[in-house]
Amino acid sequence: MKVAIQGIQGSFHQQVAHQYFDETIEVVECKTFKDVAKQLAKNEVDFGIMAIENSIAGALLPNYALIDTYQFNVVGEYYLKISLNVMALPGQKIEEIQEIHSHPIALLQCAKFLEKHKHIKIIESDDTAIAAKNIFENQTKGVAALAGPTAAVIFNLEILAPEVQSVESSITRFMILEKEITNYQSKKINKASLKFQLDDTPGSLATVLNVLHNCKLNVTKIQSLPIIETPFHYSFFIDVVFDKYPHYEKAKKVMELMTKQFKVLGEYPLGNQI
């Protein structure tokens, strides 16, 4: 089975791929999330994995847009604890570090640390592990990477400052994507990701939320995304959790009538919350 991820060996996406599936899968490394989408769209891989939100840095909005425009199906989700560490070639002190390289979402998670070390220049990289790999391959002194502990082991780097995320518990939620739904998922479905638009009239969103409440659905996330063709109008992306599938089916029928462009992005089992 082939699974496309953004990042290389030692990245958080790679960890998720092996933990969600198993060690036997073939991981297809991509430079960008767009490349992950292209691989999946061309049927080059069976699944794609995309980070969708982090508990400190917030939503990865471009990934909402990719999942929507490529019409992928969300077939699962995975929550991973993110431990970010400052790592560099062995024998250096934090005072000697002039640059720190990492994925932009990882950098955002460490804003407090970076604020305290103003002498360090912040440079964005494609993923956390590639930042570590570049230091190792070029044997660059004075440069650190912000990455997970596995990257330090793989690329022989020393951890100068462990766990520098702004709060101890940083968790990223990842979406497991398929182009066409297969029957891989045999677990109970109790979560759904939905998208819709509304007329810009008073109470239109409140009415939808009331329907969800009346149908005993718990809204776990609501995200709006601009409709780029009509400035300051938005699409809504909502995640709901439910005990009984018929309750969700009822809500879905009402929402199909009440909203515009209603779309189910995926129905899947709620991931294990950390």
Ligand SMILES: O=C(O)C(=O)C[C@]1(C(=O)O)C=C[C@@H](O)C=C1
């Ligand atoms: O750079 C990595 O290691 C990734 O897997 C990417 C990514 C992200 O896209 O948010 C994954 C989890 C962390 O939140 C930080 C970075």
